Amino acid sequence: GAVVSQHPSWVICKSGTSVKIECRSLDFQATTMFWYRQFPKQSLMLMATSNEGSKATYEQGVEKDKFLINHASLTLSTLTVTSAHPEDSSFYICSASGRGSGYTFGSGTRLTVV
Amino acid sequence: DAKTTQPPSMDCAEGRAANLPCNHSTISGNEYVYWYRQIHSQGPQYIIHGLKNNETNEMASLIITEDRKSSTLILPHATLRDTAVYYCIVTSTGGAQKLVFGQGTRLTINP
Numbered sequence: 238g239a240v241v242s243q244h245p246s247w248v249i250c251k252s253g254t255s256v257k258i259e260c261r262s263l264d265f266q267a268t269t270m271f272w273y274r275q276f277p278k279q280s281l282m283l284m285a286t287s288n289e290g291s292k293a294t295y296e297q298g299v300e301k302d303k304f305l306i307n308h309a310s311l312t313l314s315t316l317t318v319t320s321a322h323p324e325d326s327s328f329y330i331c332s333a334s335g336r337g338s339g340y341t342f343g344s345g346t347r348l349t350v351v
Numbered sequence: 352d353a354k355t356t357q358p359p360s361m362d363c364a365e366g367r368a369a370n371l372p373c374n375h376s377t378i379s380g381n382e383y384v385y386w387y388r389q390i391h392s393q394g395p396q397y398i399i400h401g402l403k404n405n406e407t408n409e410m411a412s413l414i415i416t417e418d419r420k421s422s423t424l425i426l427p428h429a430t431l432r433d434t435a436v437y438y439c440i441v442t443s444t445g446g447a448q449k450l451v452f453g454q455g456t457r458l459t460i461n462p
Contacts, residue, residue: 243394271449280438281395281452330394332450340385340450342394 239265241333243343250321250350258316258346260331266311267333271340272304275328287314311335321350354378354441360457369426371456373439376420382443384415385450386424388435395438395452398424429460 240263273281287293293306305317331343356374363369387395406413412425438455
């Protein structure tokens with residue numbers, strides 16, 4: 238079946254630095270990728286949707302200049318959390334979708350900003 | 352906003368069938384019902400999806416009412432590893448349509 242690889246699985250960074258999270262579709266072409274954020278004991282909240290080669294569409298309330306999304310190829314999307322602060326600490330999850338492949342999720346990245 | 356309503360939590364005995372309900376009374380004709388589950392600190396795992404006919408795969412069965420306003424996910428022989436949060440999601444066809452998660456049902460399988 239379709240596989241999505243997300244790295245790193247966890248990361249600790251200092252406040253003010255930037256962190257990049259990668260999401261790769263291993264065996265299919267992901268025409269659309271989605272990025273979610275999940276706080277403890279809460280559901281997944283969609284942050285943005287990106288189509289290959291296009292600018293990402295951000296959900297209301299999500300700062301596009303803080304959460305930079307790049308979807309330059311059909312197999313790779315990246316989320317960069319810029320100038321991270323402790324309130325950005327969360328579980329970030331990507332999802333990829335391609336023709337006939339449904340929606341496949343990565344294993345998530347636990348970000349802790351100290 | 353999520354278009355589905357699920358009970359916040361359910362319990363089931365190991366070995367028994369777990370029946371998880373979902374209401375989606377505003378579902379449109381071209382919208383599918385998807386079920387995912389999330390085990391603690393992992394990404395959601397696809398279970399099953401359907402449009403209007405009942406569906407079955409190796410993991411579960413999906414029963415959709417004739418008016419499509421509700422559905423039930425059935426895990427026929429629940430095991431302890433089925434303990435997770437189960438999400439029922441409604442979305443239209445096409446991979447570009449986003450999946451909006453509601454609060455889901457926290458299913459606990461008891462030994």
